[in-house]
Amino acid sequence: MTYLAQTQIPATYMRGGTSKGVFFSLKDLPEYAQQAGAKRDALLLRVIGSPDPYAKQIDGMGGASSSTSKTVIVSESTQNGHDVDYLFGQVAIDKPFVDWSGNCGNLSAAVGAFAINNGLVDPSKIPTTGVAVIRIWQLNIKKTIVAHVPITDGKVQETGAFELDGVTFPAAKIQLDFLDPTDASGEMFPTGNVLDTLSVPGLGELDATFIAAGIPTIFLRAEQLGYSGLETQDDINNDPEALARFELIRAHGAVKMGLIERIEQAQTRQHTPKVAFVAPAADYVSSSGKAIEANQIDISVRALSMGKLHHAMMGTAAVAIATAAAVPGTLVNQAAGSIPRESIKFGHPSGTLEVGAKATQIDGKWVVSQASMGRSARILMQGWVHIPPIV
Template identity: 70%
Template sequence: MSVPQIKIPATYMRGGTSKGVFFKLDDLPATAQHAGATRDNLLLRVIGSPDPYGKHTDGMGGATSSTSKTVILSKSSQPEHDVDYLFGQVAIDKAFIDWSGNCGNLTAAVGSFAISNGLVAAERIPENGLCTVRIWQANIKKTIIAHVPITNGEVQETGDFELDGVTFAAAEVQIEFLDPAADEGEGGGAMFPTGNLVDDLEVPGIGTFKATLINAGIPTIFINADAIGYTGTELQDVINGDAKALAMFETIRAYGAVKMGLISDISEAAARQHTPKVAFVAPAKNYISSSGKTVDIADIDLLVRALSMGKLHHAMMGTAAVAIGTAAAIPGTLVNLAAGGIERQAVRFGHPSGTLRVGAEAKLIDGNWAVTKAIMSRSARVLMEGWVRVPGDCF
């Protein structure tokens, strides 16, 4: 006899250039409120994975890395924080959820969800102005501050802030990633796990590449575009339609992950798809974005293209933007050199959908680079709220 569906309170939200299904922890079935197979099986079914057709027809996912995401929020367990934010990146064609990193784009939606769902104390919410939401990012154990606009006591979602990669304007949400670099012993060590600003990354069967391996925002491997035969102006189809190129990037990612100390053998990379990211950089030049808009060389400092979950991202992951901003602020990294090799506290880079500006404050302390925070603006809004339904025996 078939088991009927159950319904679970949920909110479908866009944050930055991503969207995902948001849950309050205590709204999940009791057996799914803890890490493990039960929780993963439930969220996989919500998204519609694994889907050998690659469409997510029978779930809430959008069949891309930007739209196959889940978020679990709860009142914070940490002092001086409002909300705990746990992010799950759901694989499309595999029964797998990667909990190893953050989603910087969806961070923009965390603050507004927390305010609207009673996770922020009422006395901390102004009648009008900005509400400062103190977020504990549980995946990476870091503090993030979201400045959410409030009008007449409620989250303001509409506005005139435009974000390349998002079709319509919305209200601006400024995000501060505090101390975004890895702590000692976390993910292979400090901000530069190898101790070098630039390494020679040997990738058997492909070549040896200059690489900046950085752990800030999210572990990221930066290589030069021309070293792999690209210009940095590529759009998604050029990369994602080339199976050989995707295999090359995944191999680079695997060997980079080993060199960063994130895994001990390249065979482990398949079970750690969300991190590290791999990106390629190039000096600024004119190009046509995916919307058909011309990006002018005068409006950007450099070009960056990044892959997420094995595919070129349509814009830029928020966490990778933190890595870009941090690396750009440190003279001698490949990112900084592509941006002209000068000292800077902010950088505007070109990505497939347009441009993005991110600021970072980096300092050299006792011979080691440290970054106090990275700042960027995003937007967010509720797309749908109510319940999601899943078969009662799926978890």
């Protein structure tokens, strides 16, 4: 019997923020995968090693968590005033599914560097030494991200002293500005309210804030769920009943936000919305053993991604946190002391993160022009990924 040889595709394995994924230039993909569709999805699934009933992704580049089961496609921008287009695919681990419904804020930090390294940015925009300002068009959500990428001797600077909780080693800081981070509908609060009640069978009525900034997110009170807001991954991810409850909440919240029509459809939209629960600041010990004191943070937040508690915080959810904190009456604002904020420092399982956002009310509607945060990124490996032929 004759077997076909593997296909090799130029790729870069990068860390961006507290995530990592496989990056491709659009032009380097096989012709059949240069357009959206089932064959592109099949290629990315095979690269990452999904679907994997063992949930380990041993036969692929994925790392068996939502933070490491990610793909990025970058190309020269077709959008006026932008340098590159960036498309993000969240690859399910145990299902044959790539979710294109939202952005990855963490991997956004690596897009500018990847684009520069792969010749996708006009060389005149790259200083000999200084900061390259790269305007990125985020194709999933049709929004602009501005990456401030440090440059030394004409090349992307990756090493530095910037420390990011959730990442073991320091690196160079990359400032990210998310412009007009409200979703494409323009409605920051899909229900029209900053505070709602969500009815969930078996759980009763829960206070909730539904927000569509950064990424659609459902914020809940930790105490109503029986939590302190200081939980670790093991506290949640080792409890199948808790994970099932959160998925039920997510499905009902998605319906209320207008993202799906029926709760059953949540199974095909795993990446969005996110679910997070908040509590007032308190002392705790991070997953790395670092003592976090209540006076170091404004609020405690825990968030779930792809059905599991995140080890740190999704970058897009951090934008949602900062935006909600800036609006009086939201659960995030209440837990952070019920005072207007243009920046917030929150505690997550791995430590802390500070994010800025300024909200204003125009004609009765809340808007945010920009949210900003510091991340870092670096190349882990580059060369080719090899996959069996896609039929």
